[in-house]
Amino acid sequence: MTLAQTLTFAGLALLGGWLTNTRSRARAYFLLTASVLAVFWLQPALPIRYLDFWLPCATLAIVWLSWALTAAPGQRAVRENWLSGGLVCALILLAALTRLLPFDSILTASTPPQAWELILPAGLLALAVFALTRWRRGWFLTAGIAALIGLLILQKSPQLGAAASLFLRAANGQAVGPASGLDLRWLGFSYIAFRLIHSLRDRQAGRLKDVSLGEYFTYVIFFPALTAGPIDRIDNFTKHLRAPAVLDREQQLRAGRRFFVGLFKKYVLADSLALIAMNSTNALQVRGAGWAWVLLYAYTLQIYFDFSGYTDIVIGMALVLGFNLPENFNAPYRQPNLTQFWNNWHISLTQWFRAYYFNPLNRWLRTESTHAKIQLPTPLQVLFLQVSTMLLIGLWHGVTLNFVLWGVWHGLGLFAHNRWSGFIKPRAEAWADTPLKKNLLNVSGVLATFHFVALGWVFFALPGIAISAHFFQILLGFNG
Amino acid sequence: MKTPETAPPIHPLRLLGKALLWFVIFNLLAAAVPPDLGQISGYNLLYPGRQRFPFGENPGQSYNLSLFDLNAMFKSLALDGTPKAANEFRILTIGDSAVWGTLLTPGQTLAGNLDARGLALCGKQARVYNLGYPSLSLAKDLILLQQGMSYHPDLIIWLTTLEAFPQDKQLSSPLVANNPARARALISQYGLALNPRDPALVEPGWLDRTIFGQRQALMNWVRLQLLGVLWGATGIDQYYPVRYQPAAVQLSADQSYHALTPANFEPGKLAFDLLPAGYAIAGATPILLVNEPMLISSGANSDLRYNFFYPRWVYDRYRALLAETARARDWQSLDAWNLVPASEFTNSAIHLTPKGEALLADRIAAALPGICR
Numbered sequence: 138m139t140l141a142q143t144l145t146f147a148g149l150a151l152l153g154g155w156l157t158n159t160r161s162r163a164r165a166y167f168l169l170t171a172s173v174l175a176v177f178w179l180q181p182a183l184p185i186r187y188l189d190f191w192l193p194c195a196t197l198a199i200v201w202l203s204w205a206l207t208a209a210p211g212q213r214a215v216r217e218n219w220l221s222g223g224l225v226c227a228l229i230l231l232a233a234l235t236r237l238l239p240f241d242s243i244l245t246a247s248t249p250p251q252a253w254e255l256i257l258p259a260g261l262l263a264l265a266v267f268a269l270t271r272w273r274r275g276w277f278l279t280a281g282i283a284a285l286i287g288l289l290i291l292q293k294s295p296q297l298g299a300a301a302s303l304f305l306r307a308a309n310g311q312a313v314g315p316a317s318g319l320d321l322r323w324l325g326f327s328y329i330a331f332r333l334i335h336s337l338r339d340r341q342a343g344r345l346k347d348v349s350l351g352e353y354f355t356y357v358i359f360f361p362a363l364t365a366g367p368i369d370r371i372d373n374f375t376k377h378l379r380a381p382a383v384l385d386r387e388q389q390l391r392a393g394r395r396f397f398v399g400l401f402k403k404y405v406l407a408d409s410l411a412l413i414a415m416n417s418t419n420a421l422q423v424r425g426a427g428w429a430w431v432l433l434y435a436y437t438l439q440i441y442f443d444f445s446g447y448t449d450i451v452i453g454m455a456l457v458l459g460f461n462l463p464e465n466f467n468a469p470y471r472q473p474n475l476t477q478f479w480n481n482w483h484i485s486l487t488q489w490f491r492a493y494y495f496n497p498l499n500r501w502l503r504t505e506s507t508h509a510k511i512q513l514p515t516p517l518q519v520l521f522l523q524v525s526t527m528l529l530i531g532l533w534h535g536v537t538l539n540f541v542l543w544g545v546w547h548g549l550g551l552f553a554h555n556r557w558s559g560f561i562k563p564r565a566e567a568w569a570d571t572p573l574k575k576n577l578l579n580v581s582g583v584l585a586t587f588h589f590v591a592l593g594w595v596f597f598a599l600p601g602i603a604i605s606a607h608f609f610q611i612l613l614g615f616n617g
Numbered sequence: 618m619k620t621p622e623t624a625p626p627i628h629p630l631r632l633l634g635k636a637l638l639w640f641v642i643f644n645l646l647a648a649a650v651p652p653d654l655g656q657i658s659g660y661n662l663l664y665p666g667r668q669r670f671p672f673g674e675n676p677g678q679s680y681n682l683s684l685f686d687l688n689a690m691f692k693s694l695a696l697d698g699t700p701k702a703a704n705e706f707r708i709l710t711i712g713d714s715a716v717w718g719t720l721l722t723p724g725q726t727l728a729g730n731l732d733a734r735g736l737a738l739c740g741k742q743a744r745v746y747n748l749g750y751p752s753l754s755l756a757k758d759l760i761l762l763q764q765g766m767s768y769h770p771d772l773i774i775w776l777t778t779l780e781a782f783p784q785d786k787q788l789s790s791p792l793v794a795n796n797p798a799r800a801r802a803l804i805s806q807y808g809l810a811l812n813p814r815d816p817a818l819v820e821p822g823w824l825d826r827t828i829f830g831q832r833q834a835l836m837n838w839v840r841l842q843l844l845g846v847l848w849g850a851t852g853i854d855q856y857y858p859v860r861y862q863p864a865a866v867q868l869s870a871d872q873s874y875h876a877l878t879p880a881n882f883e884p885g886k887l888a889f890d891l892l893p894a895g896y897a898i899a900g901a902t903p904i905l906l907v908n909e910p911m912l913i914s915s916g917a918n919s920d921l922r923y924n925f926f927y928p929r930w931v932y933d934r935y936r937a938l939l940a941e942t943a944r945a946r947d948w949q950s951l952d953a954w955n956l957v958p959a960s961e962f963t964n965s966a967i968h969l970t971p972k973g974e975a976l977l978a979d980r981i982a983a984a985l986p987g988i989c990r
Contacts, residue, residue, distance in 0.1 A: 389629040409839065412676065413846040428850035435846070 138364055138447070140404050142179065146361060147396060147454055154384055154457040161381050168355045168378070168458065169221060173197065173228045174244065175360035180324040182246035185302065186309045189246040190232070192323050194255075196358065197225060198262050199285075203333045204353040205269040206281050207340040212347050221351030229255065278341045285330045285337075292323050294536035325363045327533060331489055332357045336371050338493055348375055361454040365447050367465045367485035374460065382459020392456035399449025407443035414439040417600050421607065426614040433612065436598055437591040441470060444483070463488075470590070473582030474558065475550045478590060486530065495526045519555050524548030534597070539605060543596035550589055644827035651826060654835070655688025659842045661698025664849030668695060668723035669747040671841055671854075678856040680847035684837040685795035691764055693841060696746040701769055706741035709748050709765050711758050712776035715909055715967040716749025718974075720857060723747070725971040727776070730978035739771070739989040753781040754790035755891040756811065760799050761792075762898050772988055773899050774981060776909040778967055779935040780926050782887040783875040784810075788817040795819050807894035810885075861964045865925045866916035874931040882931065884938055892942065903988050906950040908939055910957040910977055912966035924966035951984050953977060 138146070153167045176193040183189045201222070212218070233252040235242045242248055269277065291297045298318025305320070306313045336353070339345040348356070348371060356374045384392075414436035415429075423429045445466040455462045469482035479487055502518045513521070524545060531544025569575040592612075599605045610616035660666045670690050673681030684690065691697055701707055710716050710728045718726030724733065728747035736743040748765050750757060755777065762773065780786070787793065788811060793800050797818035804813045824830045848854055872878065877886060896904060911932075912924045922928050936954060943950035961973030969977065 386626060386629060390627055390632070393629060393632075409843055412840060412843045413850075418678070419847060419851060422851040422853055424850065424852060428846075431846060432850060 138179065140400075143400070143404075143450060146175075147450075150361065150454040150457045154382060154459070161379060164382060164459070165351055165355065165378060166224065168359070169224060169351050170228065172355055172358045172360040172363070173225055174232075175363055176324070176358050177232045177244050179364060180246055181322055183320055183322060184311075184315070185305050185320050186311060187247075187250045188305065188320070190249040192321075193232075193245075194229060194258065196323070196326065196329060197229065197354075198258070199288075199333065200329070200354055200357045201225070201262065201350070202265055202269065203281060203285075203337060203357075204348075204350050205266045206273070206277055207336050207345055207348070207353075208270075208350070209347050210270075212349065215349065218350040221349065221354065224351075225354060226259070278337050281337050282334050285334055289327065289330050289533070290536055292321055292326055293532070293534070294318070297536075325358075325365070328362070328364075328366050328368055329357055331368050331486075331533075332371070335368070335489065335493070339371070346372055346375070352378055359455075359460075361451045361458075362462060365444070365451075366483075367448060367451070367463050368489050369462055369485065373463070377460040380459070384457060384459065388456055392453045394453070395449045395456065396453030399446045399451075399453060402442045402446025402449060404446075407439050407446055410435045410439035410442065415595070415598055415608070417598075417604060420599055420604055420611075423608075423611055426612055429608065429611040433591055433594065436594055437470075437587075440594065440598075441466070470587050471583055472586055473579050475547070475554045475586055475589060476558075478586050479547070479551065486533070490526055490530055494529060495522060498522060498525075516556065520548075520552045523551040523555065527551065537600075538602060539596045539599065542602070542605070543593055546593045546596060550593075644829055647828045647831070648823060648826040651831075653688060654838050655686040655690075655692060658689065658692035658697075660693045660845050661695065664845040666695030666698045667693050667845075667848055667854060668729070669717055669726065669854065670694070670750050671844075672717065672751050673855060675856055676840060676844055679854065680844050680851060681854045682837060682840055682844060683791070684834070684841060685792060686834060686838060687760070687764055687792075687796060687799070689838055689841055693845065694746070696748075696768055699744075702742075704741050706736075706738045706743045706772070707768065707770045708738075708743055708745045708772045708774060709762075709768070709770045710745060710774045710776065711748045711762055711765065712907075712909065713749060713753045713778070713781060713967065714751035714965070715778075715969060716747065716776050717751045718747070718749065718855075719751060719965070719968045720855070720861065720963045721969075721971060721974060723852075723854065725974055727774075727974055727978055727981070730974055731982060734978070734982055736982060736985065738985055741771070743985075745774075749776075750792060752790040752792060753778070754786050754788075754793060755781050755888050755895070756787040756793050756800060756803065756809075757790040759803055759807075759891060759895055759898060760796060762895055763799070763803070766898060766900075766902070770902055772985075773895075773902060773904040774907060775895060775904050776907040778909045778911060778926075779887075779932055780967075782889070782935065784886060784888055785875060787811055787888055787891070788815045793818075797821075803894070807897060809894060810888070810890050864912050864962050864964060864966045864968070866912075866914040866919070866959070868914055868916060868918040868922045868925065870918045870921055872921060872928045872930065874928050877931060879930050882934065884934075887935065887938070889938065889942060893946070896946075896948070903949065905981070905984065905988060906939075906943060906948050907981065908936065908950070908952045908954050909967060910953045910955070910969065910973065912957075912959055912962040913955055914959065914966075926966050949984075949988065951981065953980055956980055 149171055153164065153171065156163070156167065176196055177190070180189050180193050183192070230252060232244050233249045233255055235244045236249045236251070291301055295318035298321045299316050302316040302318065302320035303313050306316050336345055336348075336356075352375050353371075355378060356369070356371050359369075359374070362369070413432065415432040416436075419432060423432060448465040452462050452464070463485050465484050465486075467481040467484065469478050472478045472481055499518075499522055502513065502522070525548070527546075527548035528541060528544035530547075531540040531542075534540050534543075565578055569578045592609075595605050595608055595612075599608060607616065671681050671693055672683050673679035674683065676682045696709075708728075708731070710731075716727055718729075721729075723729050726747055726749070728745045728749075731743070732745040734743075746768075748761050750761060758775065758777070758781070762775075765773075788800060794817050797820055800811075800818055801813045803809060804811050821830070828835070875886075892906070911927070913919075914922070914924050920929075923932055932954075936952065940950070940952065942948070957969060957973040957976055961970045961976065962968060963970055
């Protein structure tokens, strides 16, 4: 988000918080309206004709279908849902009608298509929602999760994205030569998909409470958290949505502090560090190990200040609107080991993976696999769990070899820490019998963890294996 | 001391009001006593000084930027961090983008070329520093020379060309326009025939002097410091495109030059009076005045024009005037106008290739021993 967009959202949050302070119903409709409009407003311009209008529409359609899959039978015909559905339709139509304005569209990145072109997709959506509510089967939820994962892979894989772009360009009668995966930049879809999968999986497990269509929409596309999380749990979110927002003095101060600290972290510290942070250009130009470490440290701090600053801004805005969103960062670079680092870095994402991948697989490995003829030894189980979880987190950022390596780097690091700590912890505790030694142990742990994480960012920030290897060589003094 | 239990509750609006008040106070203070941030620099301390002035439009690619704070610009130079040794013969080169070195690495510029030769002059070791800056204006050269004199040079090599002489170009150079106090001081001190109230000079209003009004300058200073890291890390201070538009050789038949025609040309319309001001600024320090090389085109209308900049008639008159002025005032000068073949120019009629720059350096190096006499 740009500074202008952030400040606009802050203004909107203040206005919403002030206008609808104790009126829950008004607040719900305000948030739904603002969030739907934000889906269109934040979507960046795309070179494929009208795609920057159709992708937000697709987001809303997917949310609607997911709700139809997860809503309890008694929920579907409630009048409130018709109102929310009608409001969403009206807002989409409004976005399309901005085409008629005599000036450049203020709501969409480029001119939207003719409003009549919405009729067919809207009809198909209505049919799909109707079909899902009438003939719902258990496997629909699994199919929904699979479809969302498929869309995520399509969006995150440069090759598949380029192929999809090629197809869309050809279908649109546009030049196919410049087709690229970047043509499919789908605003916030990584987070949207994870919120949806969370609700579908909780419905499968029978844990999902009844949620109205409006609440579901607002949860998935909540405007402050649309672009980069945090990924809240639906039950936590609806608890706040249903309760009257009380913005007392304490809350105002807390919100203001988070917002302004976030602004400083993101737009002053992170943006300044971005000028000198390691990237694909300067990684090839840097002369000498010392300077390479400076660029790497700059990137390490920049990514933290950028993301945690953004989270602070979001949490501050959400507080004004009466929501306590989950924390995403808790001094991750001050942690004494890698396990602690991952407990404090992008917390809502790691908790998601813990809830829907790590814990179920761990349970299965510990219980079901005991009945199998071949049982994996515990260290191998740990290795498989750690590496596969981190590999998936890597792939969530992008389906490229470098993200795979980043995931494996951290997976192996977590495994090593798991094994190492069992061996070293009692000995270290025996050695650290004075406060000074304890501090020394802690500081060395923090430094080692920080550098392990920093080195991992080489895979994360650079686009290929060759350039990463080149940069590692420079860092280690073998090149440059 | 108040404990948290006894501390009065903080009222958010009152807090905002206090913050606003402090903001206003700091802004008023900054407007009344402007801080000279340019004196603070990480160059030559945290990272090496630059080989030439900061200049560039795309910091992301060039690791450089343009700013107007002369102190910050000088502080970013290696020259600023290099104490003059007893046996150093310090040479400063001043001039336009051809001296600064568009499309050339620092080592390929005239200063880099001369410095690499390890010349011994007047019994000392010559060290050559680049004070060229990419805009064509003698007034800009004077402002840089004035500040450059504080580095105790033993020789100034001043390269110039006709395009730096038109009256309308003197104060419109961004560096001059955004340093109006220095420009006015120069005009009054040396009695220059320039208008001190020229609208080209950007006069900061009261609001422009506050922190809020100076936010762009502040940001530029911060960016200059940060980009010092990338300069140190990469040694790159310019974006080198793989391809560029070569200097035009097919020329228009237009014979006019800055509203001058053969019929209305008068020497007074060129700022020749700024040259003696340069010599006055340099004082006892000798100056080698060089008429810099330019592209002599052989394309369409090359019988009327030498290149994109100059109709033949005006450039010939300028050369004659420059030679006459130098002779009359006994200035050391070098006319290198046709020294470099057309194939050794890059994207402008005055920008040289490394080979062209080496040719020029050869010629200047040959003329330098004469300075000691």
